[in-house]
Amino acid sequence: MRFKNTASLGITNYGKRGMNLEDDINLSNKFYLNQNKAVIYKKPTPITIVKVNYPNREHAVIKEAYFKTPSTTDYNGIYKGKYIDFEAKETKLTSFPLTNIHEHQINHLRKIEEHGGIGFLIVRFVKFNKTFLLESNKLFSFLDTTKRKSIPLAYFEKQGHLIKDKYQPRVDYLQVIDKLYKGDLL
Amino acid sequence: MRFKNTASLGITNYGKRGMNLEDDINLSNKFYLNQNKAVIYKKPTPITIVKVNYPNREHAVIKEAYFKTPSTTDYNGIYKGKYIDFEAKETKLTSFPLTNIHEHQINHLRKIEEHGGIGFLIVRFVKFNKTFLLESNKLFSFLDTTKRKSIPLAYFEKQGHLIKDKYQPRVDYLQVIDKLYKGDLL
Numbered sequence: 001m002r003f004k005n006t007a008s009l010g011i012t013n014y015g016k017r018g019m020n021l022e023d024d025i026n027l028s029n030k031f032y033l034n035q036n037k038a039v040i041y042k043k044p045t046p047i048t049i050v051k052v053n054y055p056n057r058e059h060a061v062i063k064e065a066y067f068k069t070p071s072t073t074d075y076n077g078i079y080k081g082k083y084i085d086f087e088a089k090e091t092k093l094t095s096f097p098l099t100n101i102h103e104h105q106i107n108h109l110r111k112i113e114e115h116g117g118i119g120f121l122i123v124r125f126v127k128f129n130k131t132f133l134l135e136s137n138k139l140f141s142f143l144d145t146t147k148r149k150s151i152p153l154a155y156f157e158k159q160g161h162l163i164k165d166k167y168q169p170r171v172d173y174l175q176v177i178d179k180l181y182k183g184d185l186l
Numbered sequence: 187m188r189f190k191n192t193a194s195l196g197i198t199n200y201g202k203r204g205m206n207l208e209d210d211i212n213l214s215n216k217f218y219l220n221q222n223k224a225v226i227y228k229k230p231t232p233i234t235i236v237k238v239n240y241p242n243r244e245h246a247v248i249k250e251a252y253f254k255t256p257s258t259t260d261y262n263g264i265y266k267g268k269y270i271d272f273e274a275k276e277t278k279l280t281s282f283p284l285t286n287i288h289e290h291q292i293n294h295l296r297k298i299e300e301h302g303g304i305g306f307l308i309v310r311f312v313k314f315n316k317t318f319l320l321e322s323n324k325l326f327s328f329l330d331t332t333k334r335k336s337i338p339l340a341y342f343e344k345q346g347h348l349i350k351d352k353y354q355p356r357v358d359y360l361q362v363i364d365k366l367y368k369g370d371l372l
Contacts, residue, residue, distance in 0.1 A: 039297045041258055044232040047248060062233060062251035072227055076262060078271075081302030083264040111225045116267030116372050186302050 021090045021124045021131065021171070025075070028169035032079075038174060040077030040084055046070050072108045073119075079174060081186035083117035085109065086173075090124045095150040098143075106143065109136040118181065122163070122173055125153055132160035133176045207276045207310045207317065207357070211261070214355035218265075224360060226263030226270055232256050258294045259305075265360060267372035269303035271295065272359075276310045281336040284329075292329065295322040304367065308349070308359055311339055318346035319362045 019027075025042070032038040051064035073087040087109075089100045101121070112119040119136035130153075138159045142151055161176045178185070205213075211228070218224040237250035259273040273295075275286045287307070298305040305322035316339075324345040328337055347362045364371070 033297075036297070036300070039294070039301055039303075044230040044254075045235075046230040047233065047251075049231075060253055062248065062253070065233075065248040065251060067246055067248070068230075078269040078298060078301045078303045081269070083267070083269040085264075108225070111219075111222070112264060114222070115225055115264045117225075117264045 019170075021088050021122070024170040025088050025122065025173075028171045028173070029075075029077075031169040032174065038077060038079040038084070040075060040079065042075050043070075043072065069102060069104075071104055073105050079118075079177065079185070082181065082184070083112070083115075084177070085112045085117050085119045086122060088122040088124075090126055092126045093150070094125070094127065095152040096123050096125075096156070097150045099149070106139070110140065113137060113140075118177060120173075122171065123151075123156060123160075125156075128153070129165070130156075131163045131165070131171060132156040133163055133173050134160040135180070205356075207274050207308070210356040211274050211308065211359075214357045214359070215261075215263075217355040218360065224263060224265035224270070226261060226265065228261050229256075229258065255288060255290075257290055259291050265304075265363065265371070268367065268370070269298070269301075270363070271298045271303050271305045272308060274308040274310075276312055278312050279336070280311070280313065281338040282309050282311075282342070283336045285335070292325070296326065299323065299326075304363060306359075308357065309337075309342060309346075311342075314339070315351070316342075317349045317351075317357060318342040319349055319359050320346040321366070 022042070029038075029040045029042070032040060046068040047065045048068050049062055049065045051062070053061045053063050055061065073085055075088065076083070076085045078084065085108075087101060087105055089096070091097065091100065109119040113136055121134045121136070121139055122131060123134060124131040134151075134156060139151075142155060142159075161180075163171055163173055163176060166172050208228070215224075215226045215228070218226060232254040233251045234254050235248055235251045237248070239247045239249050241247065259271055261274065262269070262271045264270065271294075273287060273291055275282070277283065277286065295305040299322055307320045307322070307325055308317060309320060310317040320337075320342060325337075328341060328345075347366075349357055349359055349362060352358050
């Protein structure tokens with residue numbers, strides 16, 4: 001459940017070992033922003049608000065709300081003039097279950113590609129401590145050519161790009177984008 | 187208060203007269219999406235979740251949460267290969283109070299421009315039933331040359347672009363973008 005993640009709670013565990021992928025990416029995006037390299041944010045978790053109390057003018061308290069299924073991916077922004085859009089997921093298994101991505105998120109990534117944006121997945125295999133960037137067209141060709149319900153690690157090893165662990169930024173996915181889109185970027 | 191808006195509640199009032207700007211823009215974005223013209227969404231309202239109940243596995247209920255100040259503008263996406271980013275506000279006054287935009291939203295728009303994106307404001311003067319698109323550089327030049335705390339309607343009339351009311355899409359702001367960025371778009 002998304003909510004268990006400390007980042008969604010507004011708590012940042014700097015320097016803690018074994019941080020999850022979402023925390024790592026949020027810190028990386030903060031680093032990119034501070035370095036004025038890119039402007040990429042995680043979207044807030046979509047919720048439906050049902051009841052709000054106003055104990056006083058300044059402080060509204062949400063007393064009843066529900067999680068909504070997101071229509072888009074979690075992250076988007078701009079890098080060197082290009083629109084960037086991606087979803088990030090961890091798995092403890094040895095292959096990446098496609099149930100981890102909603103169908104409308106995949107459709108969203110298809111639209112992003114169509115409109116000239118850069119779309120991808122970042123997937124971390126926790127067991128192997130390996131994080132990959134998989135371009136959305138590689139995701140689509142997997143989906144369009146097989147009926148398997150999960151993407152094996154081997155596919156990421158072959159078609160994806162390993163993102164090496166660093167101190168800062170922790171998940172330097174823009175390094176991969178630089179390599180892939182060299183001539184296309186500002 | 188953002189929450190009073192029916193769009194945030196997941197309720198869409200199609201065809202209702204006197205809809206607010208947010209509803210109008212959400213419908214326009216849905217229209218653009220269906221026409222496969224652009225992929226632009228409103229970001230969910232950022233909140234800090236404090237307490238969640240799980241009456242059963244499927245249904246989490248948020249029981250305590252608070253509104254957070256947004257770090258970015260409300261809307262972003264992609265149009266003809268370009269990154270689009272804007273904030274939309276209504277005013278009942280005859281000038282647009284700058285207190286309606288947070289300082290970090292202005293800084294965000296400055297960064298968007300720096301990184302090669304298209305940033306702007308959409309402001310509706312309810313009293314005159316006029317909706318304008320003001321490019322972010324016109325906003326910055328106002329902020330950088332005067333100490334006034336609100337932008338008069340006359341400035342929008344002169345430096346902005348009137349968005350004519352239509353049936354579909356209600357607020358056709360991409361028509362203005364087409365005119366402004368003609369050669370630059372895909």
